[in-house]
Amino acid sequence: MSLASGSSGNCYYLGTDTCGILVDAGIGIRTIKKALKEHDIPMESIWGVFVTHDHVDHIKAVGYLGEKLHIPIYATMRVHEGMARSYCMSEKLHSSIRYLEKEQPMTLGDFRVESFEVPHDGTDNVGYRIEADGKVFAFLTDLGEITPTAARYVAKANYLILEANYDEEMLRAGAYPDFLKARIASVTGHLSNAATADFLAENITEHLRYVWLCHLSKDNNHPELACKTVEWKLRSKGVTVGKEVQLLALKRNTPSELYVFE
Numbered sequence: 001m002s003l004a005s006g007s008s009g010n011c012y013y014l015g016t017d018t019c020g021i022l023v024d025a026g027i028g029i030r031t032i033k034k035a036l037k038e039h040d041i042p043m044e045s046i047w048g049v050f051v052t053h054d055h056v057d058h059i060k061a062v063g064y065l066g067e068k069l070h071i072p073i074y075a076t077m078r079v080h081e082g083m084a085r086s087y088c089m090s091e092k093l094h095s096s097i098r099y100l101e102k103e104q105p106m107t108l109g110d111f112r113v114e115s116f117e118v119p120h121d122g123t124d125n126v127g128y129r130i131e132a133d134g135k136v137f138a139f140l141t142d143l144g145e146i147t148p149t150a151a152r153y154v155a156k157a158n159y160l161i162l163e164a165n166y167d168e169e170m171l172r173a174g175a176y177p178d179f180l181k182a183r184i185a186s187v188t189g190h191l192s193n194a195a196t197a198d199f200l201a202e203n204i205t206e207h208l209r210y211v212w213l214c215h216l217s218k219d220n221n222h223p224e225l226a227c228k229t230v231e232w233k234l235r236s237k238g239v240t241v242g243k244e245v246q247l248l249a250l251k252r253n254t255p256s257e258l259y260v261f262e
Contacts, residue, residue, distance in 0.1 A: 001259065002161075003027060003035045005214040006252030010058050010141055012161065015041060016132055019109035022049045023128060023139050025065055026058040032065075035255045043069060047109045048098070050130075051075040052141055053122030054082030063091025074098045074108075075126075076115065082123030102126060116153050118143040121188040129153045135261060137161070141215050144187040146199050155205060159261075162200075164213040164230065164249070165190035166220035174220055190215070193226045197233035204239055210259075213249045223249035 003011040009027035013020060013036065020041060025032065033043060049065055051073060052058055062083065066073040073096045075083070080097055083089055100106065105114040110133065115126040120142045127140040127150060138157035140150060154160060171181055171192075184190050200211065213226050226249050231241045241247045250256055 001035070001039070002212065002214070002250040002256040003032060004253055004255070005141075005250040006216060006218065007057055008218075008253060009060065010215065011061075012139065013041070014111070014130060014132065014137065015045065016110040018045075019047045019111075020045045021047060021108065021111055021113075021130070022065075023130075024052055024058040024141070025049050025061040026056065027060060029061040029064045032061055038255075039258045043071075046071055047111075048072045048074050050100075050113060050115075050128055051079055051083070052118075052127065052139070053120060053125040054079050054086055055122050055142070056086070056088040058141075059083055059086065059089060063089045063093060066093045066096030067091050070096065072096055072098045074100050074106075074113070076100050076102060076124050078124035079122070079126070085123075100126075114153075116149055117147070118150050119145055119147060119188050120190075121183070121186075127153060129156060135159065143191060144189040145195070146191070151199070151203060154199075155203065158207055159210045159212075160208060161212045161214050161250075162196060163191045163215045164193045164196040164221070164226040165215050166192050166217045167222075167225055167229070168192050168194055170220040171217075176219070184217075184220075190217075193221065193229040196226075197230040200230060201233040201237045201239070204234065204237070204245065206244075208245055210246045210248070212256075213247070216249060216252060218252060223251075 012023040112131040114129045
């Protein structure tokens with residue numbers, strides 16, 4: 001379940017019958033608790049939080065989860081250093097700090113988790129490959145381009161959460177200042193709809209079941225536009241959305257449904 005996906009906050013939940021984890025926690029703790037409670041998911045079932053990078057929209061509730069609820073917070077050393085310096089984390093991490101090494105798998109409960117480098121302008125930046133019960137998820141929420149390393153992890157996924165942040169024409173014609181437009185469009189910024197569509201069309205695999213487009217811009221994108229851009233490109237390669245693969249755009253400020261895979 002996506003609890004929120006956008007520049008005002010990002011948080012994702014993965015769970016099994018015995019335990020759960022969060023990927024990022026960039027929304028308020030009350031919002032997290034409410035979204036999980038609506039699906040009868042107790043906070044006590046959350047065994048860890050895996051942080052992609054230290055931008056505010058990914059770490060807002062991390063301090064509370066780590067130090068008040070005593071949930072381990074997993075991130076690279078440099079991401080932890082960035083969070084320690086962040087003005088937006090009034091509750092700093094101490095006892096809950098757990099370090100990850102990129103491309104070094106670790107096991108937590110039912111989950112096998114591996115982080116990998118992605119290009120973005122945080123202090124340090126990772127995507128995640130998470131396997132549970134034979135199902136492989138890949139999370140790539142903020143990145144300016146899909147590098148060969150990132151592509152290698154996408155190729156293993158059955159379920160893919162991938163950024164489609166902006167429509168190129170909307171960004172170009174929009175009201176953002178030039179420096180911000182340049183940052184967003186850079187290789188350490190965000191992925192456009194077209195870049196995501198081109199990559200998927202060239203690299204889709206038979207074992208990819210679902211693609212959720214994430215981190216859509218409020219000002220420079222629309223969910224329908226993002227999905228259509230990807231769908232059209234896939235169709236040009238003979239791939240039919242709804243048949244070979246499911247495609248959905250995640251909501252920016254409200255939870256998705258809880259997807260259950262047997």
